[in-house]
Structures are given as C-alpha cells and as structure tokens.
Amino acid sequence: MNFLPEDIYKLLLSFLLGAIIGAEREYRSKSAGLRTMILIAVGSTLFTILSIRVSSDAGRIAANIVTGIGFIGAGIIFRENNRVVGITTAAIVWVTAAVGMGIGAGYYEATFACFVISGMSLVILAPVQKFIRKRSQIRNYRLVCIYQQQSLKVYEDMFKELDMTILRGEQSRVGDNITGSWTLQGSEKHHNELTKQLLNDPAIKEFDF
DSSP states (O other): OOOOHHHHHHHHHHHHHHHHHHHHHHHTTOSSOHHHHHHHHHHHHHHHHHHHHHOSOHHHHHHHHHHHHHHHHHHHOEEETTEEEOHHHHHHHHHHHHHHHHHHHTOHHHHHHHHHHHHHHHHTTHHHHHHHHHHOEEEEEEEEEEOOSSOSHHHHHHHHHTTOEEEEEEEEEETTEEEEEEEEEEOHHHHHHHHHHHHTOTTEEEEEO
C-alpha cells in the first residue's frame, strides 16, 4: 500500500490544526497541550486513512478510535479542591480527534467548520464565561469558634446580608468548639467581602475557604 500525496497533505493539515488547538491549551497551562493535541490529530488522521484503505468496515475502526480517545479524555479529568477539573480539555481532546478523523476521511469543509466553531467556543466565549463566574460563584467555607451556648446563626445572617445563597450548611460541636461548614453561592465581589469580614473576626479560631 502506497501513500498518495493527498495523504501527506492530510497529515500536515492535521498537524497544523492540532498545533493551533494545542497552542491554546498550552497557553492556558492545561494538562493536554501542544504536543498532545498534535499527536491526537495526526494519529486520528492516519488511523482513518488506514481504515479506509485496508478495511471494508471503516466505521468499526472509526468507532474504536473514539473509544480510545475516551480513555485519554478520562485520564485528563480529575478532582481538585472539591471540584472536578479538566472536563473542557477532555472535550477538546475529543473534538481534536474528530478533526483528525474528518481530515483523514476527506471531509474538509465540515471539519474546518467544526474547527472554527470549537475555536470560537474557546476564545470568544471565554469573556462570557468570566462574566458569568463573576456574577455567580460557589465556594466552601469552614470556621471554628469557641462554643458560647449558641449556634453560628449570626454568620448565616451575615451571609444573607451579603446576598449569598446557602446551598448547604451544617454545624457540629466538639468539646469547647463549634464548627460550621457552608457552601455559598454569590458574586465574586460578595465572596471577597465575606472573606475579608471573616478573616478580621476575632471570635473565629480557624477559618478555611
């Protein structure tokens, strides 16, 4: 089986598009960066070319490519500070493989459209995402005070005064201390104001946020 010049062009195009996607991830210091995205794009293109040339059931091989990419994406997702990170990068890995497969199959128009739309979601929508996160953030707070025959309702009242929504809250007493843990939703400004007030509260012995 001989490679045609078109196959080489497909691999080079996959290299270029994979490099562009990877550069964006590398710029943001993500776990899957420049080299990873290039390898995924080029590898998916080559697998697709080979599946068309050597197999009468190219769809089966393509399905196996998607399965393999799923394992790579799963390895990127992990838990950090009570939140799941890496989902966006895992999705980009999946899209990069689709781009490589599209190039390998010769569907250039649809592949380029996918590349542009995906790029827009990463670059153009980033300010929108930042705006939304400023307006609404979820953070966890834990504080420990000396038990004085009362609950920590005074702090819950403080949350409400700062227009914070209590998504989850629990209090427990151990010996002479009472501990409160809350999950709060509110704007970045109100979170920062709350943190400032709690840090300056002399009644609080321990404070995690």
